[in-house]
Amino acid sequence: MGRPRFRLTRTRRQALTGILFTLPFAVGFVLFFLYPFLQSIRFSMSQLQIVAGGYRLEPVGLANYRTALLVHPEFLQVFVEAVFRTLVDVPLIVVFAFFAANLLNQPFKGRTLARVVFFLPVIMGAGIILQMESADYMMTQLRSAANEGGLLSGAVLRNFLYELRIPEATLDYVTSAVDRIPEIIRASGVQILVFLAGLQSIPGSLYEAADVEGFTSWERFWLITLPMLSPLILTNAVYTIIDSFTVGTNPLVKLVRSTAFGGGGFGLSSAMGVLYFLSIAVILLIAGSIISRFVFYDN
Amino acid sequence: MSANLERKLFWERVGRIGWSIVRGVIILGICYVIFYPLIVKISSSLMREVDMFDNMVQFVPRMLYLENYxxxxxxxxxxxxxxxxxxxxxxxxxxxxxxxxxxxxxxxxxxxxxxxxxxxxxxxxxxxxxxxxxxxxxxxxxxxxxxxxxxxxxxxxxxxxxxxxxxxxxxxxxxxxxxxxxxxxxxxxxxxxxxxxxxxxxxxxxxxxxxxxxxxxxxxxxxxxxxxxxxxxxxxxxxxxxxxxxxxxxxxxxxxxxxxxxxxxxxxxxxxxxxxxxxxxxxxxxxxxxxxxxxxxxxxxxxxxxxxx
The missing domain is CATH 1.10.3720.10 (MetI-like)
Structure with missing residues (x-):
């Protein structure tokens, strides 16, 4: 008979094809991700020594964690600062990106050019450039000069708001936010585009219906734009959290790296990395569960 | 056309123009912030070391200096x-x-x-x-x-x-x-x-x-x-x-x-x-x-x- 002896059903064949297409990732994930991930947990509980032709591990229990948290002169402080900075930055970046996307979605002359510029930081403010910029002498000089003399600098604003008897915590938040405006703008490129894409995918019929009902633009924003974009707020918040945790200028990232290659020991550096990962996971979980309560899904 | 409606239209126009000015200022400000690091880099790459101490020099060096490059x-x-x-x-x-x-x-x-x-x-x-x-x-x-x-x-x-x-x-x-x-x-x-x-x-x-x-x-x-x-x-x-x-x-x-x-x-x-x-x-x-x-x-x-x- 001409028929093959062995035939797969359609669903079976489907499944097999899907597995074949994703096989490279499955292999890569195990070899270059999961395995190193587990190794780093093991390293964090060991003393790692480079010996001739390889390395040797000596289990030390939780000693590295103890060193990181209790003995290391910088870690705890840098750790708390990094987490705090993320908590401050993420809402600011998401709100700014939302605002900027709405701005860029309005019709005006030079809109295309403005979009090109808003996205520029993704091209030239990443990786090595960002890292060198933050350490550059000229930039730091200019930055501190601007903070002392500028009209909108945090210090001036702080005095002003203090006169108005604004609570201390709010005061600190607002002033640190003002001082970080440039960083926030430069970290929002991708998020702006995502919101912009979302804005353009809102069906025009919704706005037409709103016009018939006589909505003011205030109502249009709160009752149509915001709910329709809410899923993207979640996406962008997650993206921003991950981005701010892994960017090369993050002081904790620098510390983990300098501990590893600067003689602090691979074990200690691994322990720091694990603690760092746990804090991201916790923040993502909390942020995700809070935001998803407010997300509106159309279908 | 009643005077009332005319006044309303007038204020609407003022509002629109006012907003487009505000919008323009905001967008230009953001563009400035984004270009700022690039401007600093270009200008300091064209400077001699003395230009950095010179208070008269702001962004534009005294002479175009390509030696750094x-x-x-x-x-x-x-x-x-x-x-x-x-x-x-x-x-x-x-x-x-x-x-x-x-x-x-x-x-x-x-x-x-x-x-x-x-x-x-x-x-x-x-x-x-x-x-x-x-x-x-x-x-x-x-x-x-x-x-x-x-x-x-x-x-x-x-x-x-x-x-x-x-x-x-x-x-x-x-x-x-x-x-x-x-x-x-x-x-x-x-x-x-x-x-x-x-x-x-x-x-x-x-x-x-x-x-x-x-x-x-x-x-x-x-x-x-x-x-x-x-x-x-x-x-x-x-x-x-x-x-x-x-x-x-x-x-x-x-x-x-x-x-x-x-x-x-x-x-x-x-x-x-x-x-x-x-x-x-x-x-x-x-x-x-x-x-x-x-x-x-x-x-x-x-x-x-x-x-x-």
Whole structure:
């Protein structure tokens, strides 16, 4: 008979094809991700020594964690600062990106050019450039000069708001936010585009219906734009959290790296990395569960 | 027309014009903030060291001074380094494009048991900071035994392109989780009819993918390629681990100012800043040119790939 002896059903064949297409990732994930991930947990509980032709591990229990948290002169402080900075930055970046996307979605002359510029930081403010910029002498000089003399600098604003008897915590938040405006703008490129894409995918019929009902633009924003974009707020918040945790200028990232290659020991550096990962996971979980309560899904 | 209505229209017009002025100011302000680092870099790369102390000099140096570029160009060995970086970046981004497209397609158009678990793994790679797996990756490539297949100490793959090849081809390189996610979203939005029509014509899965799906996916793929290119070009994290002594731009740029100053036995913050800024301009110039030509694909790509849907 001409028929093959062995035939797969359609669903079976489907499944097999899907597995074949994703096989490279499955292999890569195990070899270059999961395995190193587990190794780093093991390293964090060991003393790692480079010996001739390889390395040797000596289990030390939780000693590295103890060193990181209790003995290391910088870690705890840098750790708390990094987490705090993320908590401050993420809402600011998401709100700014939302605002900027709405701005860029309005019709005006030079809109295309403005979009090109808003996205520029993704091209030239990443990786090595960002890292060198933050350490550059000229930039730091200019930055501190601007903070002392500028009209909108945090210090001036702080005095002003203090006169108005604004609570201390709010005061600190607002002033640190003002001082970080440039960083926030430069970290929002991708998020702006995502919101912009979302804005353009809102069906025009919704706005037409709103016009018939006589909505003011205030109502249009709160009752149509915001709910329709809410899923993207979640996406962008997650993206921003991950981005701010892994960017090369993050002081904790620098510390983990300098501990590893600067003689602090691979074990200690691994322990720091694990603690760092746990804090991201916790923040993502909390942020995700809070935001998803407010997300509106159309279908 | 009643006076009342006329007044209302008048105020509406005032409001519109007022808002467009405010909007213009805000947008210009943001553009200024974004361009500011670039302006600082260009201006200080054209300065002599004395210009930095000169209070009269703000951004515009007294004389156009191109000597910095000559020195940095020479020390970076720019033509060679640039070519190396270009080759590495093109290779890595094309590999990542190929693997992420295939993987994204597999996730989007087929169903099998364990699919959602594997996709959770993709998300997992996005969430874990690469810093956490840095040391094991470094050691595994330093003493590479192909996971037990080669005899102990293994071979040293650091300083070669193999770590990049392995991770890029398996979709586990820099930000590859994001690329897989985007491609999956894109292919999911393709109409089912396309596949069915191809199936009726007797095309198998591979043919359908190559002939029907890929041609439609070109814009999305171009976006992925551009992002991969830019991120790889800028990447210091992996490049400095895998190729710590190679002549590639990020690694060379990082140390160029110290090398120059060590050679002339003169170390000063201002001069270092001038040299660094010159180097950074040389580093990002190719990217800026690329962006100026292809900006449409960067921006429209994100909108069109259906990352949102």
């Amino acid at each position: 000559r020195i940095v160009w020479e020390y970076m060995d720019y033509p060679v380094t640039f070519r190396n970086s270009l080759v590495l970046t093109l290779m890595v981004s094309l590999m990542q494009l190929a693997s992420c497209t295939l993987i994204g397609y597999g996730f989007a158009r087929f169903k099998w048991k364990g699919q959602s678990l594997l996709f959770a793994c993709v998300v997992f790679t996005l969430v874990v900071p690469p810093q956490m797996i840095m040391i094991p990756l470094y050691l595994n490539f330093r003493y590479f035994t192909f996971f037990g297949l080669l005899p102990e100490p293994g071979i040293n793959l650091l300083g070669s392109i193999w770590p990049f090849v392995f991770t890029s081809l398996t979709g586990t390189g820099l930000k590859n989780g994001l690329f897989i996610y985007i491609m999956r979203q894109f292919f999911r939005n393709m109409p089912k009819d396309l596949e069915e029509a191809a199936a009726i014509d007797g095309a198998g899965a591979v043919r359908t993918f190559l002939r029907v799906m890929l041609p439609n996916a070109v814009p999305a793929m171009l976006t992925i390629f551009l992002f991969a290119f830019v991120w790889q070009w800028n990447d210091y994290f992996f490049t400095s681990i895998y190729l710590s002594n190679a002549k590639v731009l990020p690694v060379v740029l990082e140390s160029v100012s110290m090398n120059i100053m060590n050679d002339i036995n003169y170390i000063a913050d201002h001069y270092r800043s001038i040299l660094d800024n010159t180097g950074m301009i040389l580093f990002i110039a190719p990217l800026l040119i690329l962006y100026a030509i292809l900006q449409r694909y960067f921006i429209e790509g994100v909108e069109r790939t259906g990352i949102v849907g």
